Amino acid sequence: MTDKVLETLVIATHNRGKLEEFAALLAPLGIRCTSAGELGLAEPEETESSFVGNARIKAVAASAATGLPVLADDSGITVDGLDGAPGVYTADWATTPNGRDFMQAMTRTWRELEEAGAPEPRLAQFHCTLILRRPDGQEQIFEGVAPGRLVWPPRGELGHGYDPMFIPDGHDRTYAEMAPEEKNAISHRARAFEKLAAALA
Ligand SMILES: O=c1nc[nH]c2c1ncn2[C@H]1C[C@H](O)[C@@H](COP(=O)(O)OP(=O)(O)OP(=O)(O)O)O1
């Protein structure tokens, strides 16, 4: 990595699962990372209706708070049988008065597919929008999509979020049944990250 300004990157996230994935993706580039969560930064409200809009909110907040280069990730799953829901509201579907409950979110997703009488396979796409924001305000955007299908009941104990109900195309195991290295070689986040790495090279 010749880009000195990126020796340390603040990942603008409070999601530990995402952070672990980024740490593994960044290590081969010689880039260390910390996160908004680890630094105790406030979690900004994600008020936009697009992935890029919400990624920018997180990037600008972490940048203003630290003055360091920042990488923000806004992601989610779009389900064909639900006209693209939950989409940018993927995290909101897991929100309860006591914090996030992804079993509840996955159960709702499957129940709504059943109620809609959606045909199988129940196609869905994980999306990841990354914004790399430098201290001078320069910004680059990278996007990655992983197409696949949803299964019920959820399978696997690894990963995070909706991983146990998503099987990426070309595979027969869910993200939650894959070792971190395996998910990180094919995921929506990895696909967006590949573009970022190429832009830095
Ligand atoms: O690889 C993934 N495997 C499973 N689920 C995932 C993944 N990637 C995103 N997701 C789900 C979790 C979250 O409900 C939503 C993202 O919402 P999103 O606002 O971008 O993230 P977040 O609130 O968990 O953390 P933060 O905003 O602090 O980065 O999509």
Ligand SMILES: [Mg+2]
């Ligand atoms: Mg969020």
